Amino acid sequence: AQSVTQPDIHITVSEGASLELRCNYSYGATPYLFWYVQSPGQGLQLLLKYFSGDTLVQGIKGFEAEFKRSQSSFNLRKPSVHWSDAAEYFCAVLTGANNLFFGTGTRLTVIP
Amino acid sequence: ETGVTQTPRHLVMGMTNKKSLKCEQHLGHNAMYWYKQSAKKPLELMFVYNFKEQTENNSVPSRFSPECPNSSHLFLHLHTLQPEDSALYLCASSQASGVSTDTQYFGPGTRLTVL
Numbered sequence: 001a002q003s004v005t006q007p008d009i010h011i012t013v014s015e016g017a018s019l020e021l022r023c024n025y026s027y028g029a030t031p032y033l034f035w036y037v038q039s040p041g042q043g044l045q046l047l048l049k050y051f052s053g054d055t056l057v058q059g060i061k062g063f064e065a066e067f068k069r070s071q072s073s074f075n076l077r078k079p080s081v082h083w084s085d086a087a088e089y090f091c092a093v094l095t096g097a098n099n100l101f102f103g104t105g106t107r108l109t110v111i112p
Numbered sequence: 113e114t115g116v117t118q119t120p121r122h123l124v125m126g127m128t129n130k131k132s133l134k135c136e137q138h139l140g141h142n143a144m145y146w147y148k149q150s151a152k153k154p155l156e157l158m159f160v161y162n163f164k165e166q167t168e169n170n171s172v173p174s175r176f177s178p179e180c181p182n183s184s185h186l187f188l189h190l191h192t193l194q195p196e197d198s199a200l201y202l203c204a205s206s207q208a209s210g211v212s213t214d215t216q217y218f219g220p221g222t223r224l225t226v227l
Contacts, residue, residue, distance in 0.1 A: 044218040
């Protein structure tokens with residue numbers, strides 16, 4: 001069965017520091033992977049997605065993610081975090097039935 | 113910014129009320145979705161409509177009744193809800209469910225509180 005694990009419930013980083021949010025997936029076929037961001041009281045905004053090709057994908061707002069098949073991971077990174085990046089981040093995998101399965105999210109706090 | 117709008121943004125209702133949530137997408141998509149987001153839980157897919165036909169009902173209680181009159185509009189009719197139904201209800205749309213590289217775009221959600 002498919003599943004997505006985001007092992008970090010809450011992460012706090014200083015503004016300007018680098019960020020890495022972890023995501024591990026379990027899916028028997030070729031995974032299509034997504035990262036979404038949700039600001040308080042808002043819906044989900046697509047940050048980036050991986051379907052095939054280059055395993056390092058670039059997204060909006062300076063985010064990138066690297067697909068590592070051997071580790072079943074799709075970690076999200078940003079070299080320098082801004083205060084406006086404080087939000088909740090969700091990793092998701094698209095199944096063959098075209099349903100999105102989400103992780104439980106990682107809440108990011110940015111301190112000045 | 114988003115091509116998917118939802119109304120109302122906030123809703124408070126009693127357990128005996130009947131209300132409806134509305135979703136509209138302006139992206140020319142053919143698939144629409146309802147999700148429930150509760151605290152500390154992953155997003156739960158409730159319903160999927162593809163070209164106005166319901167293709168997924170994820171064991172949702174009958175007190176939730178979806179309606180998709182056309183590819184641009186999706187409703188969720190609510191009646192005799194329970195307090196545990198309080199959550200953020202998110203609508204999403206995509207080009208077409210069944211396309212292998214389909215990408216879903218989300219609305220801002222309706223925050224529902226059931227008293």
